[in-house]
Amino acid sequence: MSDNSTLDRASWVITEGLSPAAVAAAIVAMVAWDSTPTATSAVTWGMTAIVFGAAIPLGFLLFGKRAGWWGDHHVSDGAKRRWPLAVCLLSVATGAGIGVVFNGPLDLMILAAVMCAVLAVVWLITDKGGWKVSVHSVVAVTGAAIATLLYGAWAALLVWPLALLVGWSRVQLKAHTRAQVLVGALLGGLAAVAFAVLR
Numbered sequence: 001m002s003d004n005s006t007l008d009r010a011s012w013v014i015t016e017g018l019s020p021a022a023v024a025a026a027i028v029a030m031v032a033w034d035s036t037p038t039a040t041s042a043v044t045w046g047m048t049a050i051v052f053g054a055a056i057p058l059g060f061l062l063f064g065k066r067a068g069w070w071g072d073h074h075v076s077d078g079a080k081r082r083w084p085l086a087v088c089l090l091s092v093a094t095g096a097g098i099g100v101v102f103n104g105p106l107d108l109m110i111l112a113a114v115m116c117a118v119l120a121v122v123w124l125i126t127d128k129g130g131w132k133v134s135v136h137s138v139v140a141v142t143g144a145a146i147a148t149l150l151y152g153a154w155a156a157l158l159v160w161p162l163a164l165l166v167g168w169s170r171v172q173l174k175a176h177t178r179a180q181v182l183v184g185a186l187l188g189g190l191a192a193v194a195f196a197v198l199r
Contacts, residue, residue: 024054028050133180
């Protein structure tokens with residue numbers, strides 16, 4: 001196996017293992033655990049947030065791939081990314097609405113609002129600008145920053161190298177340019193800062 005194919009295989013493992021859905025699920029689980037008074041409440045609200053913030057968007061991506069709407073579950077064709085982004089935005093907003101109606105944890109509602117804002121920006125850049133922001137990078141940096149905020153330096157030592165590897169993997173696989181990964185990272189950082197300020 002050539003060095004390049006080894007790097008591509010490693011990049012694929014990182015891209016799939018640290019996919020936006022997987023990292024988003026981890027983010028909402030962390031925030032739910034940190035912002036609820038009991039384990040039962042954390043599990044209830046965490047699972048609700050995971051359904052709307054990760055499972056439904058991922059399900060739509062997989063359904064679209066099976067239906068032939070796009071070629072892969074990362075929707076590499078930038079022209080087709082508007083619909084998955086719109087469904088993700090609608091799903092996260094619906095989950096936030098459920099939290100508001102049933103008095104969910106404030107931090108989870110803030111996280112949902114911030115992510116809706118970022119998704120709206122990504123959608124606008126994609127739909128109007130025809131440019132493919134790395135959603136992997138957005139979510140990876142958001143997750144790393146929030147983990148650092150909640151759990152401190154020990155968490156930072158673990159999660160920031162993973163976030164960097166996610167960005168590297170997207171460029172290595174030629175799924176994104178460096179600029180698209182950097183813009184995604186910037187948006188992820190802004191999302192985390194907004195969450196920290198508003199909570």
